[in-house]
């Protein structure tokens with residue numbers, strides 16, 4: 007079975023055209039992958055650690071640990087030049103305007119594309135325009151930048167174990183080196199090719215809740231059998247802290263009864279990396295499902 011591809015070229019859900027947005031993202035990716043990321047990861051570890059991880063797991067710098075040969079950093083609200091300047095000044099106390107400009111331009115371009123995808127998905131499910139607008143207004147964006155060394159376990163070649171993302175949608179951009187694999191319906195893993203200009207949109211737990219289960223979260227992992235170093239960038243959108251994610255009213259009716267209670271991102275993201283949650287097959291359902299796992 008091949009991955010289902012939806013060709014969105016020519017689809018214009020209002021505003022600037024899809025093709026123009028896609029071309030702008032592709033152009034801004036070149037400087038990002040060829041200059042900005044290698045420069046960032048070449049910084050001493052003390053500098054990267056200034057990207058603090060004090061608001062729950064995966065919200066700042068992650069260094070090599072537990073046999074995993076990886077590093078990653080987070081830039082919150084990356085389409086906002088002032089926020090990116092804050093990050094840049096932390097990394098390079100003398101400033102680095104070129105890095106800042108590259109990140110902001112990439113984030114602004116990909117933000118447009120991601121908004122279109124979110125809108126298309128919700129429109130496709132029959133959500134009214136005003137509810138879509140209100141939902142999108144509750145989101146903020148966050149970029150996670152990864153640098154993976156060659157796989158430590160050359161037999162499996164897995165560099166990031168299987169998981170669901172805890173946000174609404176992540177746009178994943180790979181560059182030349184393969185890695186992203188998604189779990190498809192028949193239980194197989196399918197690689198998303200690292201082709202130039204290809205962006206994978208991955209649904210997370212928050213979209214599962216907002217769509218009342220209509221869009222399942224995508225189970226995915228990173229595996230690099232070619233044994234090379236790899237960079238990737240994730241542009242994610244998630245609900246703002248303090249604003250719970252609720253199933254959209256338009257997606258709850260007699261045929262589709264309410265499946266989830268409101269989900270608070272900051273509570274969920276802390277709990278789901280706990281010992282207890284890691285053992286569960288469906289932590290989201292356990293955390294906020296109206297019916298708990300194993301209860302009929």
Ligand SMILES: O=C(O)CCC(=O)C(=O)O
Nearest residue numbers: 152171178185186228238
């Ligand atoms: O590096 C990738 O392609 C995906 C990373 C990922 O799945 C994550 O950070 O949640």
Ligand SMILES: [Fe+2]
Nearest residue numbers: 169170171226
């Ligand atoms: Fe992920």
